[in-house]
Amino acid sequence: MNPQLLVDCIDVNTHFGALHVLKNVSLTIRPGETVGLVGESGSGKTTLGRAILGIGPVSSGRILFNGTDIAGCPPGARAGEAAAIQAVFQDPYSSLNPSMTIEDILIEPVIARGLASRVDATAQVRKLLKQVALPTDAAQRYPREFSGGQRQRVAIARALALSPRLIVCDEPVSALDLSTQARVLDLFIEIQERTGVAYLFVSHDLSVVRHISHRVAVMRSGEIVEFGECDQVTARPAHDYTRRLLLAAPVADPIRQAERRAAFQALEKGN
Numbered sequence: 001m002n003p004q005l006l007v008d009c010i011d012v013n014t015h016f017g018a019l020h021v022l023k024n025v026s027l028t029i030r031p032g033e034t035v036g037l038v039g040e041s042g043s044g045k046t047t048l049g050r051a052i053l054g055i056g057p058v059s060s061g062r063i064l065f066n067g068t069d070i071a072g073c074p075p076g077a078r079a080g081e082a083a084a085i086q087a088v089f090q091d092p093y094s095s096l097n098p099s100m101t102i103e104d105i106l107i108e109p110v111i112a113r114g115l116a117s118r119v120d121a122t123a124q125v126r127k128l129l130k131q132v133a134l135p136t137d138a139a140q141r142y143p144r145e146f147s148g149g150q151r152q153r154v155a156i157a158r159a160l161a162l163s164p165r166l167i168v169c170d171e172p173v174s175a176l177d178l179s180t181q182a183r184v185l186d187l188f189i190e191i192q193e194r195t196g197v198a199y200l201f202v203s204h205d206l207s208v209v210r211h212i213s214h215r216v217a218v219m220r221s222g223e224i225v226e227f228g229e230c231d232q233v234t235a236r237p238a239h240d241y242t243r244r245l246l247l248a249a250p251v252a253d254p255i256r257q258a259e260r261r262a263a264f265q266a267l268e269k270g271n
């Protein structure tokens with residue numbers, strides 16, 4: 001075991017019936033690091049994220065979390081810190097229960113695990129809302145009263161409620177408009193700087209991954225074909241498939257790219 005690693009996936013395989021989806025996948029995540037996971041639709045990114053979360057199957061291989069093998073172990077059966085691997089998914093509209101107030105959404109994971117009394121958990125809500133830059137009066141409101149970007153902030157706050165060491169972020173900004181994407185990405189970075197949480201950041205969008213990742217893994221047909229420092233992989237890719245992904249990104253949607261650059265530039269100027 002390497003003590004410098006938070007997550008160490010070793011030769012992970014997943015089959016869905018006859019379909020061999022993950023093929024000897026090895027990938028590491030260091031404490032406080034963001035690893036971007038890119039690849040075309042159907043390449044197996046979500047399957048790997050779900051395996052790490054304990055909500056998807058593993059046929060063989062090991063997933064070490066802080067040295068403990070958690071492969072095939074559902075979240076409820078995970079001991080200690082491994083219980084606190086959290087997730088933020090793509091769709092902020094369907095991932096929040098519409099009949100619950102934001103306060104109830106935020107305290108539910110804490111109460112469900114018996115980690116705090118309702119009174120203590122409620123006291124945490126204000127802090128969580130502040131962490132994601134939502135007003136404290138949001139607590140008594142319902143998801144329908146918020147925009148997509150605000151709902152994704154609620155989903156991030158819910159993930160933070162258990163003080164996780166890792167959040168699996170599966171396309172967490174894909175459903176948002178471009179300026180909201182930039183602001184939510186900025187929030188992910190700010191939270192990481194403050195808390196030291198690590199992210200596995202799954203996206204088909206290389207410009208998003210480039211903005212947020214320390215290292216990038218490229219997945220093709222269930223295999224990691226390239227894994228390295230973000231600058232290295234995106235500026236000097238070693239694999240043809242990565243080069244094709246990089247070439248495809250700006251050409252496929254030049255207007256989106258220009259808008260995104262403008263949004264990031266505005267962010268960098270503090271607008």
Ligand SMILES: Nc1ncnc2c1ncn2[C@@H]1O[C@H](COP(=O)(O)OP(=O)(O)OP(=O)(O)O)[C@@H](O)[C@H]1O
Pocket residue numbers: 016019021039040041042043044045046047048204
């Ligand atoms: N529960 C399941 N049962 C059967 N096949 C599945 C299941 N989940 C995923 N698959 C298949 O596994 C393959 C990989 O899917 P996965 O969702 O991991 O890809 P992805 O890279 O995340 O794609 P996308 O970017 O479109 O979300 C696909 O062929 C998919 O149809």
